[in-house]
Amino acid sequence: MGRHQPPRPLAAGDVVAVYSEALGAWAVSQVTGIDAAAKCAAVLELDWSGPEPAAVADLGDVRPLRLTHHSWGGMLSYCNHGWVLPRNFTVIGSLLPLVTEPSGAYASVWGRGEQLARQRHWDSGDRGDWNAPYSLTCTAEELAAEHTRGAVRSDVKHLTVRQITRLDCARLVAVFPNLTRLSLSGNLGTLTSAAALNRLPRLQGLTIRELFGMDAADCLLPCHVPEMEEVSLYGIPAGYAAAMRKAWRPQVRHGVQLDVHGARKPEWVAANAANPLRDWDGREHIPRAGYRKAVAQYEATRDAFLAEVTGGERYGDIAEIGRAFAAALNALDSRSSFIETVEREELFEALDFLAEEAQTAAGCDLSAARAALIEGVESSRDW
Structure with a gap:
């Protein structure tokens, strides 16, 4: 594709489907517009879920998803995303755009039915927050307690670990073998055995922030994580950054959102350990x-x-x-x-x-x- 077209073919009116962990079923959205200058797609989530659709005709009468839960007040679930259609989304056909006005909201990650799950939770009469049962957010200290218990947490699909000073990725993979999303962050912390992340075959998204200890040999390889859709790295070793860019840049045309910046050399890390800015x-x-x-x-x-x-x-x-x-x-x-x-x-x-x-x-x-x-x-x- 040229510079003025999305890496994966995508056009206004296209209806896209993706499996939703939040719903335990498939969810659908419609692309209502493409902004080539901003490299954005306006995406309207639809009020539908069900078995995998092969075509738009399988959806029946579809309508936009309106959000009334919490303080949304009936707003459309409508947002601008980067125009890279994620790898696991499939175009199943096209309809005339259900809305024509532009969206004023922006988000980096395409919706996968989470808003529909929240709305249905609300509509059931439960006014509490909907919490994804497959998601876990914890500090590195709390994660260490999981390691100590020795139990395998096959139920956890999305894991966010914060405040990392030192983390062994091999131990993490052993405890959480079924991850689809992994986010790791620290403050000049250290990751060891980062190559072990290649043993997460279902991984679709990886975020690493302000962590070091990795080198080119720890690179996550496309052949080991074939469902990967998003690689977001910031504040990481320069050698690791270069290897990840080289490995994943060719995958953008297949639906991978790649964002690698803030690569740091060892001298920078040593000089800035006590620099809060x-x-x-x-x-x-x-x-x-x-x-x-x-x-x-x-x-x-x-x-x-x-x-x-x-x-x-x-x-x-x-x-x-x-x-x-x-x-x-x-x-x-x-x-x-x-x-x-x-x-x-x-x-x-x-x-x-x-x-x-x-x-x-x-x-x-x-x-x-x-x-x-x-x-x-x-x-x-x-x-």
Whole structure:
């Protein structure tokens, strides 16, 4: 396909079907429009489920899925997605688009009947949240308890593990052999035996964030995970990133959404272990010079704060340190306006990190000093 057409053939009016774990049946959606410039498809979920349909005629009279559960208020289940039709979706025919207005919502993952399952749960009279029985979200510490019990969790299909400092993928695969979706994240944590993920033959989606320890030999290979539809990697070793790109780029035309960025060399990891703003490095809307100067200002603020709290309780001086930090970031942001909601939150998280480091070094409670620092920042910031 050319640059102006989806990698898998797709057109307005196409009806697509996919097996839904949420429903235990097949679900269908309609593509109502294609935006070639944005590489997006507007996708309307339909109020239908049943055995695998071979053609649109098998659906009978179909209607759009309207959501009344919780606070949706009758809105259509209608969203823009990337125009890569996932591998396990099948075009079963075409109808005139059931809606013609554009969708204002965006999501990276195509729906697989989860909204229909939630709506049916609500319509049954149960007003509580619908929780997928096949999904598990836990911390790495909680996962270690699963390993200790030694039970095989064949029922878990979607697994999300957060706050990883160190995780053995071979043990994970042994406990959860039937995964279709796996999301792993840490904070410069370490994955070992990552090649073991090739022993998850049903895997359809893999997300890895801010984890290291993998190399090219750990690459997930298409021949071992033939149903894979989404590979999303950020903050991972450069060698692993290169190998994954090489292996999966040819699969995009078969329905794989590939997103690999933030590849890091070992020197970067060592240099940024104590840098809470490291995620800004390479972020699309943050200028390189702005990132470097923000880190330099953070380091200067950290040093000044530590000097004050170890030299006495002159919290008025600490408030001034906060004002200086805010003024410096004001000046940087005025040049290119890169501090948005996420960056603002990350700056305050960096100040919390700074205060925690200083408290450990000083060996005493610095909550009043931290409050003075934040007060100084709040009194002067424009971001």
